[in-house]
Amino acid sequence: MDSKIKTAIVTGGSRGIGRAIALKLGMNGINVVINYMSSSDEAEKTAEEIIGNGGNAIIYKADVRNYAEVDDMLKTTLEKFGTIDILINNAGITRDTLLMKMKDQDWDDVIDINLKGAFNCIKAATRPMMKQREGKIINISSVVGVMGNAGQANYCASKAGLIGLTKSTAKELAARGITCNAVAPGFIETDMTEKLSETIKEQYLKNIPLRRLGTPDDVANVVAFLVSDNANYITGQVFHIDGGLVM
Ligand code: NAP
Numbered sequence: 001m002d003s004k005i006k007t008a009i010v011t012g013g014s015r016g017i018g019r020a021i022a023l024k025l026g027m028n029g030i031n032v033v034i035n036y037m038s039s040s041d042e043a044e045k046t047a048e049e050i051i052g053n054g055g056n057a058i059i060y061k062a063d064v065r066n067y068a069e070v071d072d073m074l075k076t077t078l079e080k081f082g083t084i085d086i087l088i089n090n091a092g093i094t095r096d097t098l099l100m101k102m103k104d105q106d107w108d109d110v111i112d113i114n115l116k117g118a119f120n121c122i123k124a125a126t127r128p129m130m131k132q133r134e135g136k137i138i139n140i141s142s143v144v145g146v147m148g149n150a151g152q153a154n155y156c157a158s159k160a161g162l163i164g165l166t167k168s169t170a171k172e173l174a175a176r177g178i179t180c181n182a183v184a185p186g187f188i189e190t191d192m193t194e195k196l197s198e199t200i201k202e203q204y205l206k207n208i209p210l211r212r213l214g215t216p217d218d219v220a221n222v223v224a225f226l227v228s229d230n231a232n233y234i235t236g237q238v239f240h241i242d243g244g245l246v247m
Pocket residue numbers: 011012013014015016017018035036037038039040062063064065089090091092093113114140141142143184185186187188189190191192193
């Protein structure tokens with residue numbers, strides 16, 4: 001058990017992996033700010049589940065692309081809980097298509113939400129974390145940020161970018177007591193992967209040594225460890241949570 005009550009912001013905490021992380025941190029006694037963009041009902045349900053189990057959570061609508069909205073979210077977090085100790089950059093989208101067909105908008109949307117969104121949140125959270133001389137930042141990357149994937153040039157570039165952002169943040173902020181790590185999930189069953197065909201899912205499955213798709217809890221369990229005091233000496237690392245897909 002960590003010594004003090006901490007506060008976490010989970011971007012995209014309304015659904016999927018972000019929701020599982022928010023629930024796990026909430027159950028571990030951490031105050032949680034559940035950020036969302038459009039799924040207010042789902043965000044509300046996640047908060048209710050945390051509160052129903054004795055935890056503390058609020059929801060906050062902000063588009064991570066927009067620095068002013070992100071900065072307001074940080075201010076509200078500090079007003080409500082007095083501290084920001086943990087930032088989980090989870091919000092993400094896909095706009096999959098082959099390079100030749102990819103529109104500028106497909107490229108820009110994915111880079112702006114997945115990569116610039118994380119930059120915006122890190123920038124806004126860093127000042128209070130530096131003052132505290134303590135903080136933990138986790139970026140949710142992806143195995144395809146390491147491997148690449150046909151039809152996902154925009155998404156893979158954003159997820160590879162997050163790995164560079166993680167290592168740079170880790171080096172820049174280590175002296176201030178702030179750690180930054182990334183997790184790289186493989187194929188996790190959420191709304192994002194729901195739209196893929198059964199054939200593609202079966203192809204993935206053949207290449208996963210542990211022979212099953214991942215669950216949001218598989219990711220949340222590792223994130224919960226990385227934001228705990230047990231991970232105080234770990235920074236700048238990328239943790240693959242993929243059933244052995246990349247090794
Ligand atoms: P998901 O179920 O589609 O959920 C995406 C979340 O991101 C939602 O909560 C959504 O909120 C939020 N979001 C989207 N745009 C946003 C914006 N502009 N501002 C704030 N929030 C925004 O996706 P998921 O599968 O859980 O994925 C979560 C993260 O894990 C993503 O970064 C994804 O790239 C990464 N990942 C997923 C997998 C996988 O297999 N599922 C694998 C590797 C990595 P609203 O609904 O409110 O818009």
